[in-house]
Amino acid sequence: MSTDQNNNTMKAMVLEHYGEAFKLKELPVPVPAKGQVLVKIMASGINPLDTKIKRGEGKHAKQLAPAILGLDLAGVVVSTGEGVNAFQPGDEVYGMAGGIGGRQGTLAEYAAVDADLLALKPASLSMQEAAALPLVFITAWEGLVDRANVKAGQRVLIHGGAGGIGHVAIQLALSFGASVFATGSSRSLQLIERLGATPIDYNSLSVKEYVGKYTDGEGFDIVFDTVGGETLDKSFEAVRNYTGHVVSALGWGSHSLAPLSFRGATYSGIFTLLPMLTGKGMKHHGEILREAARLSEKGQLKPVLDKRVLSLAEAEVGYKAIESGDVTGKLVVNI
Structure with a gap:
């Protein structure tokens, strides 16, 4: 273990200025406050949002540099507040x-985390697989279950089915x-x-063509847009009359x-970050992550991981790979 418990420090990748490379630094291990747990982080998942924040383009995330980035983690509880x-x-x-x-991110050896945000890791998944799930599964659940109330027998169209959110949303809807049906x-x-x-x-295939081919021209019961932009406009054209529901994770235009x-x-937007920004x-x-664990244990949910194995010091490589589109599945940093 690279953390020196004697002087209570940890290694972390710090972004000092937007658009710059991370710097590996020694920092104090955080102390869990009331309602928090101290987690020894074993793996940190990288999301496209993380790369936007690093470039200074994720203003809605309200993470000011200097900062430790990283949304998702899997690890072991060390102590509780x-x-x-x-x-x-x-x-x-x-x-x-x-x-x-303003919350410390997961590109570090330890983090003090609000206990409400955590769930027990499913035994069926590795630390790396578990770290790949939280943001994408919470987004998929909020869209398909909380907003659109997905049911057996419905026809669900997922735009961007091979993406981080999309590949998990496919498995969730099937469960x-x-x-x-999924575009790609x-x-x-x-x-x-x-x-x-x-x-x-x-x-x-045009929207009209695939709506005709797969729904006899009636449209899909649920259309889940994980891409945004003109894909959301196409979603409005692909949805079923009266009872159809469009959900978007990127409805910002x-x-x-x-x-x-x-x-x-009907239409619903998702803003998965809201509880972390407001505390409400x-x-x-x-609760959603406990559902993810249940599905994982039943063999109905497994994230697709990129084959690269990255260490904490190599986090920059992962961020650049996501920015270039050179990724198959979710990228995870081993810590």
Whole structure:
């Protein structure tokens, strides 16, 4: 273990200025406050949002430099703060724990984390697999379950089915008994099919064509947009009349609601970071991760990991890979 417990320091990757490379530094190990647990981090998942924050483009995340970035972690509870009864030292946990709103991120050997944001790590997943799940699974659950109320027998379309959120959303919708369809580029269709969804090459079929082919022109019961931009506009065209529901994790642009309104359909946006920014609703994140653990133990949920094995000092390599699009599955840093 590279942490020197005698002087109570830890190694962490620090972003001193937006757009610059991380610097490996020695910092004090944090002390858990009331309601927090101290976690020895074993793995830290990298998300596209992390790279936006690093570039200075993730203003909505309210993480000012200098900072330790990283949203997702898996690790072991070392100690607990006052009032924490759900966890004890030695527990293996995972969660979307920091990296925004002034909270210390997960590119470090330790973090003090609000206990409400954590759940026990599923035994069926490695630390690396568990660290890949929190942000993407919470987003998928909030969209498909909390907003759209996915049910057995529904036809669900997921845009970006091979992406971080998309590949988890496919598995989640299937676990509810839905028929799942997912768009992707030609190189991602094989993965989408392997996950159990019907792949749709968005470059070769228009919205009208695939709605006709797979729903007899009626439209999909739920359309989950994980891409944003013009993909959200296409979602409004692909949804079923009256009962259809469009959900987007990236509905930040300006869009015409006419195609949606003419179908009498509904729309919901997701902002997964809100509980961490406001301090309200954090318990629901822990609840969702317990559902993820349940599905994992049943063999219905497993993240796809990139083959690269990165150490804490190599976090910069992972960030650059995500920015260049040179990633297959989720990238995880071993700590």
